[in-house]
Amino acid sequence: MSFGAPTSPTLAYLLLGSNLGNRAALLAAARQELATTAGDIVAQSGLYETAAWGRENQPAFLNQALAVRTWLRPEELLAACQAAEQQAGRRRVEQWGSRTLDVDILFHGRQVIESPDLTIPHPRLPERRFALVPLAEIAKALRHPQLGLTVTELLAHCPDPLPVRPWPGELGA
Template identity: 45%
Template sequence: MNVVYILLGANLGNPLQQIGSALRLLQERLGALAAVSSLYQSEAWGVEEQPIFYNQVVSFSTPLSAQECLAICQSIENELGRIRHERWGARVIDVDILYYNEEIIEKSDLVVPHPYIAQRRFTLIPLCEIAPDYVHPVFKVSNKDLLLSCEDQLGVIKL
């Protein structure tokens, strides 16, 4: 079985409901839910002039390949009404693969580990809640150490 870590995020519509819906759909389609972080509220990263985000990190044990996981994540985003307007812009739902086993994947449609993990407290804080000792396969340091060295100063609040 494979282990996939996924970041859920939303800041339009009813974010908490959309994150819950995405989690239920992932459970139906990916495999066994292994861990779930608390929900967090965070300031927007990248494009800062937008509503507050809500985020959660989850992990699954899955028989599926990374590409199959990506297809499921994208189909859930589409099903829940995601429309891609602007990079890092406001969204109804975001379902991002953070890690897939300890693999390094660089394809046109999928980069794993997620390229911005080390730069985002809104990702690292919930990730450290469920996998503090997981070692980033590129940087060779734990999520906990990535958080300690993260320069992002935006607010992240546990709900």
């Protein structure tokens, strides 16, 4: 467990996702909220569209990766992410179900955390092309602290067959 405030900022990587409502607008609002509550957004990928993963009978998702320079401890960052989800009207009804907004912490510096409420790095990142493609756009050389592979290498070995396509709509940047 962490005690006290961090002595320097940490670079965290988040994945935003939405498959209900005005997906692009929800991601834009989430970026604004996270810039206020989580830290400085120092990089953001474009938007990518993919079929739903895990529970396939639902609308396609838009996803975007963010790099955030944050002073928040991982647990505090999780709270900021969940607050952004709530502000977007997120309701947790079923695992991998449709949602207005999902914000996942992919990495928090080089930390490895396994607790009942939070696992960092995100445990399913290596098997999710929809997360790796946008992350590779902004952090292709980032190395997974447990696996020792870069994001590019993880993407090359990713077993997920779902196509991930750049979204031609307005990026809302």
